[in-house]
Amino acid sequence: MIGGARNCELQKCLCCHHSDQLNFFVDVLHNLRGMMAAILTVAEVNPPNSVISLRNYPFARRTMAERIQVKELGPDKPEINIAQPTKEGTRKYIRTFNRSWFERKSWLTGCGATSALFCFPCILFKNDKSDTTWTESGQTDLKHLSERMKKHERSRVHMENCVKLAMLGRVSIATQLDDGHRIAIRRHNEEVDKNRHVLSKIIDCVKFCGAFELAMRGHDERESSDNPGIFRGLVDLLASIDQDLRQHLDNATVFKGTSKTVQNELLDCMLAVLKERIIEEVTTARYVAIQADETTDVSTHCQLVLVLRYIDNEHNVQERFFEFMKLERACADVISDALLERLRTILPEGQGGKLIAQAYDGAAVMRGATGGVQRKVQDIYPTAHYTHCYAHQLNLVMQKATSHIPQISHFFSDMGGFASFFTKSTKRTAVLDEMVAHRLPSASSTRWNFNSRAVNTVYEHKDDLVRCFQTIRNSDAFDGQTNREAGGFVRMLEDDSFCFFLNLFHKIMPHVDILYSQLQRRNCDSIYIGGAMQAFIRRMQNIRDAVPFLVGDEEYRGPVQEPAPKRRRTLEEDRQQRLAEEVCDTIMTHATERFAFTKHLVSATLLQGDLFQQHRRKFPDRALETTVEAYPSLDKARLKTELSLIYDNEEFQNCSGALALYQVLMANNLQDTFAETVSLLNILITTPMTTAESERCFSTLNRIKTFLRNTMAQDRLNALAMLSIEKKMARGIHDFNSRVIEKFASQKDRRAKFLYK
Structure with a gap:
């Protein structure tokens, strides 16, 4: 019995012993879990560059990648809650830490948990000589903080630690000061100088060809070619007076700089530099307006030109060509989508209110009030009000004044026949040059300055033209059809009604020319247009008042010595007067309506x-x-x-x-x-009053993209057009070549060296 009782007690003791061990291990696991949670919490709250993190995980034990991360993060700048009561004499106040110290001292850091200030480089590279008040305990005395900062900055240990932090991850100073390293850098930069000099000369050749709209490519650009092209000719010309360029062309094996690929890359870089300058000016301008127009180039592609108008920093009006945009078709949706896409790059988000006007030529697809381009643009930019080009308005005024009266319409049709008659034969032109010594300009239904030149030429050389046509009619060297046509022109020039209309429009057209030239000025504004239009209407009124004196006036006959021939009369004088007054009234009425400010x-x-x-x-x-x-x-x-x-x-x-x-x-x-x-x-x-700049851009387009260059890529076309139209701006950028070289060098990895070390 006694033995059995002892065994039971022993078993109870063993069970209790195992139970205590189990409880102990459970407690240990709970503690470890709490410690891990605390560590994770600290890691989340304290960034790797904080004082607490650097204490728990010293900088010396971190990997190089972790050290670089701490360096890039820089000193931690938490909120420091230091409130230090201070008494000076009878005055009592509380000193608090000012966060401006973090901006004034780049090495200063702080600990939000202890509300103390530390030295960031000294914490990272602390050693036995480090001041513990800046690495361990921290500074909390605000009264003497400024003095202690100055003292710490003068210490050798602090300076050494700052140098170590600055050089962390870089080539050591010893290596940088090594003679071999410095010699290699000097040689590299000397090679860069030479390459940039050569490339700058090549850029000058490209600029010259672009500014004067010359074809850069030749028929055969090989060294032995007799026709390598203007660009290669310019490069060879510069090489004859520049020894460095000549040596480069003779000895270059890696980069020569005259290939078509390099030409296109340089043109792209030039275009980018000029566009950046335009966008910089637009960004500083208070308001911006756009002009747009479309045409068909020589390869039958629809081209839309975009011109920006604004006032620059020097208070000058600028109308800058921006680019040609190739369109699939000239409909409102396609044109508006292209314009809006470009405007988003020119006017980023938040600057849409700067667009205050849009000017087009008045075509239905552009001016449509519901589905036109101007409506679609104004839906996105509400302040972009539409302006119908006033130069086109003047053409419409003159068309209206001359088309609804049959006699006037026939007169201008006959005027167009003079130039057409002589352009059909060199023999006819030879007689014209001999007897009149002046060519006859062609008339146009849309360009009224052409009609003005035709009217003035016929008026001033009327008698010489009569003798010229009579000579052709009486000559046996011409065929019967030519003789008949010449006889018809003689009768036309002797017709009293034709001479009356010639005299009338000879007085009207100079005023139309004046107004037409005023409307094409770059710096014309609505006030200027209003004054010019009022002056034009007054001059038209004066001509109308003088119509009775024109009827029967022999002034238009010119200085003829022999007796004047008997004239054919197809209209009575009163009918001539009514038609002349109707022409003047129509011009004044439509000019007043179309040029009224609404x-x-x-x-x-x-x-x-x-x-x-x-x-x-x-x-x-x-x-x-x-x-x-x-x-x-x-x-x-x-x-x-x-x-x-x-x-x-x-x-x-x-x-x-x-x-x-x-x-x-x-x-x-x-x-x-x-x-x-x-x-x-x-x-x-x-606000632009005309789209004359767009028409000038189209003239440049016709000179650049010719029949022989009809396969030119769009980027190359835009670059050449920009160099031609904005050549003054390119000359005004003093470091233009340097900017182009920087962009050229950064486009891709090049074997030739263009960037300094």
Whole structure:
């Protein structure tokens, strides 16, 4: 019995012993779990560059990648809550830490848990000589903080640690100062200098060809070729006076720089540099307007040109060509999509309000009020108001004045026959050169300055033309059809009605030419256009008043010595007078209607100098309402006050246009006083009145993309067009070649060296 009891007690003791061990292991596991959670929490809360992290995981034990990460993160700048009561005499206040110290001292870091300040480089590279107050305990004394910072910065240990941190991950100073390393760098840079010099000369040749619209490629560009092209000819010419370039061309094996691939890459880089400059100017400009037009190039591809108009930092009006865009077809959707895509790159998000105008030629696909390009663009840019090109408006005015009267329409049709008659035969032209000594320009139904030249030439050389046609008619050297046509022209020039219309339009056309040239100026604004149109209408009225004196006037006959031949009369004098008055009335009526300022253009009347006296008596509130409605960014109340002051000041009345008034305000530093007026003037000046610049771009397109170069790629076309149209801007960029070289070198890895070490 006794033995059995002892065995039971022994078994109980063993069970209790195992139970205690089990509980112990459970407690250990719970503690480890808590420690791991704490470590993870600390790692999440404390970044690797924090003081706590650097204490728990010293910098010396970290891998090189982890050290580089800490260096790139830099000193940790947590919130430091140090409140130190201070008493100076009778004054009591509390000192607190100012976070500006982190900006003033790049080496300073802090610990939010201990509310102390430390030295970041000294914590990373601490040793036995390190000051423990900056690496272990931290600084908490704000009263003497400035003095202790200065003392610590002067210490040798701190300077050494800063150098170690700066050189971490870099080539050592000893290696950098090594003679061999320095010699290699010097040789590399000398080679770069030589390569950049050679490439700069090649860039000059490309710029020259682009500026003067010359074909760069030759028929055969081999060394032995007799026709290598203008570009190679220019390079050889420069090589004859530049020894470095000559040596490069003779000895180069890696990079010669004259291949078509290099030409295209350089053109791409030049285009990118010039576009960047344009976008920089657009970014600084207050408002921007666009001009767009489409045409068909020599390869029957539809090309849309985009021109940007704005005022630059020097207060000059700029109309910059941006690019030609190749379109699949000339419909509203395709054109608007292309324009909007480019505008998103030119005007990034947040700058859409800068686009205040869009000008087109008036074609239905462009000006449609519901589905046209201008409507689709304005849906995205609400302030981009549409302006119908006024040069095209003038053409429409003259077409209307001459097409609805049969006699006038026949007159211009007959005028076109003169040039056509002589262009069909060299024998006819030879007689013209001998007897008239002046060629006859062709007429045009859309370019009224061409019609003006035709009218003036026939008027001034009428008698010589009569003798010329009579000579051709009486000569046996011409066939019967030529003789009949020459006889018809003689009768036409002797017809009284033809001579009357010739005299009438000889008086009208010079005024049309003047207005046409005024409408094609780059710096013309709505105020200038309004004044020019009023002057044109007054001159037309004077001609109309003088119509009775033109009837029966023999002035158009010219200085003829022999007696004048008897004239054929097909219209009575009263009929001639009525037709002449009808022509003048039609021109004035349609000019008044088409050139009237409506909608957003009414804003021009607010700053029209000849209306200041009228506005002074009665302020144009209705025009102001329309202006503010069109441009909501303007402050109506302040603008009205500023305009009232301008109307009362007689000195401002002498300004002939918006640009003149704008320059006066800027020159006298009044842009802050008349802030809203300057904004309105900026809008008026930026708004294009014509698309003449687009037409000039098309002329450049025709000269660049010719029949012999009809397969030219679009990027190359844009680059050559940019170099031609904006050659003045390219010359104005003083480091243009350097910028091109930088872009050229960064395009891809090149075997030739163009970047300095």
